[in-house]
Amino acid sequence: MQIARGEVWTSRALLIALMLITILPFISIFITALHPSNTVPSGFQWPAEPQWGNFVEAFNVANMTTLLGSSTFIVLAVVPISLIISTMAGFAIGHLRIPGSRVLLFLFVFGLTLPFGGIIVPLYYLERSMGIYNTRLAIVLPLIGLYMPFAVYWMRAHFVNMPEEISEAARVDGATTWDLFWRIHLPLARPPMASLGILMSVWTWNQFLIALVLVEDPSQRTMAGALGAFQGHYATNVPLLCAGTILILLPTLIIFVLFQGQIIAALLQGSVKG
């Protein structure tokens, strides 16, 4: 080994220090959450009598059952629809190469850098006039639209690399365009669709601005959106706020631990392609 001993130990120390900085905040709010409600505990101090009941209280005041239902509904509405329509568009642009596909691609790519904040104000007035303001559709529909640039670009990247011969053989056997898509290309597109689905689920679950502006009723929002409202109500009750935050984090953390390989890979590929 050509690497000096000292360097090895400095490197390890650096990595361990950075991991501690990443983990300590989570431990700190966990410990804080165990302090008696309405007290102001000081930083890092194990409570005399851990108040596990705080989690139950936070679960009830945050209306967690409704919230979980609402977030799940939003994810289940946004992700499958976005997946199917972006795959269809990616197929037409990348594989069928319909006339005008370069213009279409440019149109979608143009939306990639668009900050949500740039269109949130007109979206609010648009949704009021459409009559969907303050419903779950107010989150679902714009999110589908906002994911299209990335999702179409992502799926097109897959279809561009599919060999023509697959389709030619199927055409000879008499397949229609729809057969071609549904029977042959959709099954082959499963891996990129899975990554895209994971990505869009995480983004939707964590979506805050759209939920904050377009839905007044926190029980109709996403998890992250509801957390904002919860903070507004319990800003002064630090232990309860910490308990609520942990509960809202928990689903994401569990999913991350279970699927960490796929999630990291998807998020990385996502940014490389984007």
Added chain:
Amino acid sequence: MMTTSDNRPAVSTRSQGASSNRRPPRGNLPRRELLPRRENVIGWLFTLPALVMYAVFVLLPLALSIQYSFFRWDGIGEMTWVGLKNYATVLEVPDLLATIVNAFKLVVFFSFIPVSLGLVVASVIHRVATGRLGAISRTVLFLPQVIPLVAAGIIWGWLLALPGLINQVLRAIGLGTITRAWLGDFDWALPSVGFIGIWVLLGFCTVLLWTGMSKLDPALYESARIDGASWYKEFASVTVPLLRQEIGVCLTVTTIAALAAFDIVYVTTAGGPGNSTAVPGIQIYILAFTQQRIGLASALAVMLMLLVLAVILPIQRLTREVS
């Protein structure tokens, strides 16, 4: 669902599509007109749902943003045409211009620091921690990236508060005199928000850059090491030049995160104290939804979108060029 189209046109479309790939495109233009029109219509129908959702919920609001920016409007009453006055106001009123300056300050914290530090950490993992320590640290450092930014904001809001962990640590190491409510301090609020950004984005940059490094030819590193290259030499002459594209991706993603920042700022400081952490996203929200100045909010929104483009395009150009 899609109606049954008879097979003959379908077959010829394909065989023609194949020839268009191999021959100069001009050769098949006349034939293309003849047969595949029906197929083209079906192809367009495939893009239609995506296009409609994108047009209605992104392009239309974008156009409306531009339209609103030329008017004075309180959201309810009459709209009054004011030309470019809203844009002039953004540039003239110090508090509004300051939001754009703050956005660029956040770029330092959200982008430059995580990318540079990420490069160092990734190369440390790549060079030294090739085993389990490296794998664990990649997973752990990535963790803040998957939680909602709002949660990161709430967690750090508490850690940086007067009785929070940060001040406790500072007192423990004898720096009790500098303790303060970090997010409530005029000078320290913005760097504190920036620090939260580093915490969130460092792992993302590290893992992305490490992935890039692990794809490089190991022979490059081996020959550098046989020459006895130090960590720094290896870093500067092998790692950085070959990772230009990955560095570009990191810079792009993190710069957009900085310029478009909203969630973290909203839950930690809401732009305060005073105006010290106000960024365009927050200011648009306040102008539109608490002050009912829709025109001005839209002008700032349009400027934010142009700003993002103006910063991202050169980064893309610089890092995509093949050396």
